[in-house]
Amino acid sequence: xxxxxxxxxxxxxxxxxxxxxxxxxxxxxxxxxxxxxxxxxxxxxxxxxxxxxxxxxxxxxxxxxxxxxxxxxxxxxxxxxxxxxxxxxxxxxxxxxxxxxxxxxxxxxxxxxxxxxxxxxxxxxxxxxxxxxxxxxxxxxxxxxxxxxxxxxxxxxxxxxxxxxxxxxxxxxxxxxxxxxxxxxxxxxxxxxxxxxxxxxxxxxxxxxxxxxxxxxxxxxxxxxxxxxxxxxxxxxxxxxxxxxxxxxxxxxxxxxxxxxxxxxxxxxxxxxxxxxxxxxxxxxxxx
Numbered sequence: 001x002x003x004x005x006x007x008x009x010x011x012x013x014x015x016x017x018x019x020x021x022x023x024x025x026x027x028x029x030x031x032x033x034x035x036x037x038x039x040x041x042x043x044x045x046x047x048x049x050x051x052x053x054x055x056x057x058x059x060x061x062x063x064x065x066x067x068x069x070x071x072x073x074x075x076x077x078x079x080x081x082x083x084x085x086x087x088x089x090x091x092x093x094x095x096x097x098x099x100x101x102x103x104x105x106x107x108x109x110x111x112x113x114x115x116x117x118x119x120x121x122x123x124x125x126x127x128x129x130x131x132x133x134x135x136x137x138x139x140x141x142x143x144x145x146x147x148x149x150x151x152x153x154x155x156x157x158x159x160x161x162x163x164x165x166x167x168x169x170x171x172x173x174x175x176x177x178x179x180x181x182x183x184x185x186x187x188x189x190x191x192x193x194x195x196x197x198x199x200x201x202x203x204x205x206x207x208x209x210x211x212x213x214x215x216x217x218x219x220x221x222x223x224x225x226x227x228x229x230x231x232x233x234x235x236x237x238x239x240x241x242x243x244x245x246x247x248x249x250x251x252x253x254x255x256x257x258x259x260x261x262x263x264x265x266x267x268x269x270x271x272x273x274x275x276x277x278x279x280x281x282x283x284x285x286x287x288x
Contacts, residue, residue: 001082001083001135001137001182001242001243001245002243003026003029003030003031003083003239003242003243004029004030004031005030005031005032006082007026007029007030007031007032007082007083008031008032008033008034008074008078008079008080008081008082008083008129009022009023009026009031009032009033009034009081009082009083009084009085010033010034010036010070010074010081010083010084010085010122011023011026011033011034011035011036011085011087012036012037012059012061012085012086012087012088012118013036013037013061013087013088013089013141014033014034014035014036014037014043014046014056014085014087015035015037015039015042015043015045015046015056016037016039016042016046016193016194017191017193017194017231018087018141018188018191018193018231018234018235019035019037019085019087019088019141020035020046020231021231021232021234021235022085022087022235022238022239023035023046023047023050023054024050024232024235025232025235025236025238025239026083026239027050027051027053027054029239030053031053031083032053032054032078033047033050033053033054033055034054034055034056034057034070034074034077034078035047035050035054035055035056035057036056036057036058036059036070036088037056037057037058037059037088038058038059038060038061038088038201039058039201040056040057040058040059041058042056043056043057043058044056044057044058055077055078057070057073057074060203061088061110061114061115061117061118062109062110062113062114062117062203064117064120064121067117067118067120067121067122068121070121071121071122071124071125074125075125080125080128080129080132081122081125081126081129081136082126082129082133082135082136082137083136083137083139083242084118084119084122084126084136084137084138084139085139085141086115086118086119086138086139086140086141087139087141088110088114088115088118089110089111089114089115089141089161090106090107090110090111090158090198091155091158091198092106092107092155092157092158092198092199093153093154093155093158094154094155094156094157095154095156096156096157096160099156099157100207102205102206102207103157103206103207104157105206106202106203106206106207107157107158107161108157108161109206111158111161111162111164111165112161112164112165112168115140115165115168116168119138119172122138123181126138126181127179127181130179130180130181131180134180135180135181135182136180136181136182137181137182137183137184137242138169138172138181138182138183138184139183139184139185139186139238139242140165140168140169140183140184140185140186141165141185141186141188142162142165142166142169142185142186142187142188143159143162143165143187143188144187144188144189144190144252144254144255144258145158145159145162145163146162146163146165146166146185146187147166147187147248147250147255147258147259147262148255148257148258148259148261148262149258149261149262150189150190150258152190165185166185166187169183169184169185169247170185170247173247182245183247184241184242184245184246184247184248184249185247185248185249186237186238186241186242186248186249186250186251187248187249187250187251187255188229188234188238188251188252189228189229189251189252189254189255190228190229190252190254191228191229191230191231191234192225192228192229192230192231193228193231197211197212199211199212200212229251229252233251234251234252237249237251238251
């Protein structure tokens with residue numbers, strides 16, 4: 001799928017981090033871009049800095065009415081949508097055992113239900129555009145956590161939401177295979193963003209905003225700057241994959257280690273099944 005001056009792209013979570021980097025990269029390729037974010041003032045500010053080809057919007061992906069209003073506004077302002085980047089997301093640490101129930105709900109409402117609701121809100125515009133131009137595309141922001149389990153500190157529920165995004169993207173690809181709307185998921189590794197500071201904009205119903213102590217935040221920023229990938233590179237790789245019509249777009253080579261570990265475990269489980277079925281006198285599905 002080409003990205004050029006006729007392309008209209010929507011990026012949720014577009015006011016900072018990977019979302020903003022995607023917006024900048026899209027503008028660099030000539031596209032017109034709608035940056036949507038729960039921090040609407042920042043979205044409008046960064047869009048203004050990007051120039052006349054960008055516009056900023058306030059949107060809460062946990063609110064279907066907010067998403068519907070965003071879709072209407074974008075179509076009204078830009079005339080249609082070619083690319084939808086389902087990028088808004090939050091990250092929290094904690095294991096399945098110790099994370100607070102309200103934070104489990106928040107993670108799933110933003111990362112999973114919010115992603116589904118975003119697609120549902122924009123699908124009519126994407127379908128109309130694909131009928132007009134022959135193609136439209138949905139791009140989910142997954143994670144290294146979508147394809148394996150990184151050797152980082154525990155963020156177990158977050159990891160499960162990113163597994164869910166891979167499942168949603170794969171199922172949607174199947175659901176839309178008879179249409180001209182295609183699907184991708186890009187899976188960044190550790191990236192130098194402020195995703196760790198998600199609680200600063202947390203909804204009241206999930207516990208309200210909490211600002212991380214300045215010293216702790218500075219330490220996180222320093223660590224991610226040293227160890228994380230530059231968001232500009234992450235966005236560049238993502239857009240290259242979109243242009244090449246790839247389904248899974250990997251942005252960091254470190255992901256290979258735990259992705260192959262997961263693949264190997266599945267292969268070993270299937271081999272064990274073949275042995276068990278043979279012991280039962282049953283042929284496996286592949287005829288062995």
